[in-house]
Amino acid sequence: MERVEDLAEIVAVVRRDMQAHLGRGRVADYIPALARVDPGRFGIALVTCDGRTASAGDAQVPFSIQSISKVFTLTMALEKLGADLWRRVGREPSGSAFNSIVQLEREKGIPRNPLINAGALVVTDALLERGDPAALIGRIADFLRLQSDDPSVAIDAEVAASEADTGFRNASLANFLRANGNLHSAVDDVLRVYFNQCALSMTCVQLARAGLYLANGGRDPVSLARVTTPVRARRVNAMMMTCGHYDASGDFAFRVGLPGKSGVGGGILAIAPRRAAIAVWSPGLNPAGNSYVGQMALERLASLTGWSVF
Numbered sequence: 001m002e003r004v005e006d007l008a009e010i011v012a013v014v015r016r017d018m019q020a021h022l023g024r025g026r027v028a029d030y031i032p033a034l035a036r037v038d039p040g041r042f043g044i045a046l047v048t049c050d051g052r053t054a055s056a057g058d059a060q061v062p063f064s065i066q067s068i069s070k071v072f073t074l075t076m077a078l079e080k081l082g083a084d085l086w087r088r089v090g091r092e093p094s095g096s097a098f099n100s101i102v103q104l105e106r107e108k109g110i111p112r113n114p115l116i117n118a119g120a121l122v123v124t125d126a127l128l129e130r131g132d133p134a135a136l137i138g139r140i141a142d143f144l145r146l147q148s149d150d151p152s153v154a155i156d157a158e159v160a161a162s163e164a165d166t167g168f169r170n171a172s173l174a175n176f177l178r179a180n181g182n183l184h185s186a187v188d189d190v191l192r193v194y195f196n197q198c199a200l201s202m203t204c205v206q207l208a209r210a211g212l213y214l215a216n217g218g219r220d221p222v223s224l225a226r227v228t229t230p231v232r233a234r235r236v237n238a239m240m241m242t243c244g245h246y247d248a249s250g251d252f253a254f255r256v257g258l259p260g261k262s263g264v265g266g267g268i269l270a271i272a273p274r275r276a277a278i279a280v281w282s283p284g285l286n287p288a289g290n291s292y293v294g295q296m297a298l299e300r301l302a303s304l305t306g307w308s309v310f
């Protein structure tokens with residue numbers, strides 16, 4: 001295992017090497033509240049399985065985790081339903097956009113995987129099961145507070161409202177799922193939870209800490225609490241590797257070689273099994289919707305550490 005000063009140096013080198021690229025890519029603007037974020041931001045945090053943290057840049061600045069929340073709701077749903085979840089959602093890369101409707105129609109309302117929007121809506125519905133949306137929003141936020149070991153993690157109400165105002169595509173997906181019998185709760189209730197989970201605001205340090213159980217076989221290595229089983233942690237990692245970067249998941253595996261999940265807020269959570277969880281944030285996105293500089297940074301980190309799983 002690398003020494004702590006090496007880790008500090010590694011994140012410092014990554015940050016230095018990204019300097020010339022800051023501001024590249026396009027900030028997501030289809031959610032108006034996200035469009036205001038400064039594209040020149042960059043943060044990186046790494047938390048190891050033996051509890052050390054190294055960070056650089058804007059690692060303490062909260063950002064909208066967006067689709068990265070899908071990793072955590074998937075963990076919660078697997079804990080609740082076990083393998084039965086896979087009756088309602090597949091586990092193949094989609095090969096199409098994260099919010100594609102065409103594929104869902106062709107495949108009769110069974111989303112390709114839990115990390116595209118349609119799949120995440122089914123996962124959220126499985127957690128909701130006709131219950132109280134406000135209570136579930138609270139449970140998801142509490143899960144992130146517990147895993148990040150930081151009670152200050154909060155939902156950005158403005159982002160959630162902005163997303164609800166413009167979420168016509170997600171509403172279409174939810175209605176379509178409902179029409180196919182693969183959404184059991186009221187469409188508006190599922191959407192409300194989904195928009196709020198996406199609007200969780202976290203820093204790179206909090207996010208890396210929150211994902212640490214995935215690097216450690218489902219057990220938080222610091223608190224020693226069992227978050228999920230080793231098999232389920234492996235399943236979540238497999239989904240991240242094959243489906244975590246929209247239609248560019250293969251490219252991420254090729255370049256970085258770590259399970260990862262990106263969000264349109266410009267964050268990426270990556271897992272180096274048995275070693276560390278890493279979070280990066282830079283708001284400018286590449287054409288596939290993944291953080292332009294964030295992906296470059298993880299590629300650099302993987303080459304400096306040799307942490308690719310391949």
Ligand code: GLU
Nearest residue numbers: 066067098117198263264
């Ligand atoms: N809340 C966003 C949406 O559903 C999440 C997209 C993402 O980060 O991939 O459109």
